[in-house]
Amino acid sequence: MTATLVKEASRPAAASTDDVRRRPRRRGRIIALLFVLPALLLLGALVVYPVLFSVGRSFFDASGTRFVGGENYAEMFRDPATLKAVRNTAIWVVVAPTLLTGLGLILAVLVEKVRWATAFKLLLFMPMAVSFLAAGIIFRLAYDEDPDKGVLNAAVVSVHDAFTGTSSYPTARARDGQGLTKQPDGAYRTTAALSPGDTVTLGLVGVQPKDLPGGAEPAHAAAGRTPGPDELRGVVYLDFTPGGGGEQGRVDRRESGLPEMRVEAVRDGEAVASTTTASDGSFRFDGLSEGSYTVRLPASNFAPPYEGVSWLGPALVTPAIIGAYLWIWTGFAMVLIGAGLSTLPRDALEAARMDGANEWQIFRRITVPLLAPVLTVVFVTLVINVMKVFDLVYIIAPGPVQEDATVLATQMWLVSFGGGNNQGLGSALGVLLLLLVVPAMVFNVRRFRRSQR
């Protein structure tokens, strides 16, 4: 795993001591011990001893006085908060390394095709230099729920609105008994039947004059126009005269039209025509056949504005934090896979191209199988790292959703130091973290011993 840089060491020269100029053996050993002593002392006191201590401590209760056997380990899978941490860590371990390896592979293959590959690799690798704390602050900003503040929701809302359109009048409503009836779905419909040749005025209230779209014009003139014989005309206007005066249900001189309002002509329950009001609130349907119609203002005019995604809400907080993790680690996966890619035999790829294989076939049938060992190394390395993720969760998840986002490392912290104050359970969680990396430990030791033979 510590691959790439560390070349497999050749056999160390244990024989160097019985070489030509044999030194006094004892003296040499003492010097050697002086060389390793600082490292061994520190490792013994601050790493090995704590591991043993934690294992022992995990069999005692919170105060450390009573032996409880495996009780803390059983508690781990009973306590809902800890169970949540186990589940979230499982999600992390499956999702993050998979996405990172996939993304790293795609980018590593693609970046080989452009001339500015080095610049691109540098750019993507740079977040590795940024602390989880700084990354956490960056993404707390980016994930802000208010689309006016968080860049992600700003993007989501503008894409959403580009496809579905914005509703301009979330607060508008009609007065009772003035010609418009509210439908169950939030739309408004004229109470009386209309036929071509009629003019209809649809008054709404509840819109602040300052919220009117720019360019809205008074509706009075439009309300007075006469329709043609096969034409249904009308205005949608704000039935409110600024500064008072004016009569309810009438288009007064200074009352404004409501532009950009969707209007539908309905016959037998079916919308047969639809249009949008002009800047003075006027609309017209022409070419209507004889019959009885109603005019409808569909609910989309009054829908509350789309607010985007609640990234840091309980449901999405873990995926959101994994997203931040991807920002940091994708460059790592890409560079490591890229290094593996450069060792692939060029002639195998060339031969396949000669045989007329397309890029996708080459990628699928040659590159990926040959890269499998490198991909495994990347994946396993990421799994080990992901299991210990702490800072990012601690920083990004806002206080109230902290418990929805919790992972083993944060839970261990909370339980031991952050108010839980149960060092028995805390130690058990620490031991669980250690147990999870034991396979990697065995793998490292085996690989090293093999390399020494």
Add this chain to the structure above:
Amino acid sequence: MNAIRRGLGNGLVQAFLVVTGLVWMTPLAGLFLSSLRSAEDTATGGWWTVFTSPGQLSFDNYSALLDNSGITQAFWNTVLISVPATVLVVVIAALAGYAFAWLDFPLREPLFLLVVALLVVPVQIGLLPVAKLFGQLGLFGTIPGVVLFHVAYGLPFAVFLLRNYFAEIPKEMLEAARMDGGSEWRIFIRLVLPVGRPAIASLAIFQFLWVWNDMLVALLFADSTAQPLTVELQSQIRQFGSNIDVLAPGAFLSLVVPVAVFFAFQRHFVQGVMAGSVK
């Protein structure tokens, strides 16, 4: 025909990578622009509004930051923790790495296997026991305590890396130096360290980065006078919105140093991070 298709494909690839690059830059750009705006501006609109009203931008937050004794103290603490923790790891691991590679002493092989096994031990398991130990020794809460913890947990990887690199030194070179009557100490200083420079550089950069960016260890082991920038900033995160004029420039300040190191020593940086990624 094929050439056209390939050209088109390449155009798509370029476009895709350009977009990806822009997406990757946006978070950092957002942080930097946010760090130049007042908390009130940030509360009413996103950082992208500076493109339409650049008047919001000013270095006021940064000058306030320099007058904020909590932040400046924390910045120095970060330096006072990172530099010794890096130097000590390099020195101690180089000594041990040389001994493990070329000197003879009892239990050399099993001890080195232990070091290899310790490579992946999570920091978390050491927190509680070492805190108790440091409490008894009077090191809890102090900068030397934080440094020692980082050194200990940096050592397995450091010893592993350097021992493997030193083992590659040709035997004849060492033999010749011994023939000339050099002591092991002289050989270590005059021969091993210079030859091992690339590995030492990668190690030093990795360790520096690791310690500079650490929050977890310092969160527990540093009291309020010893706490580094990361801990000082996280203590303000509860009032995220109202403290953004401290958090954003503070975060930027904390990442300027490692990013500068990154650009100054790209190759060693990448190698160090790659090699140390198991930690």
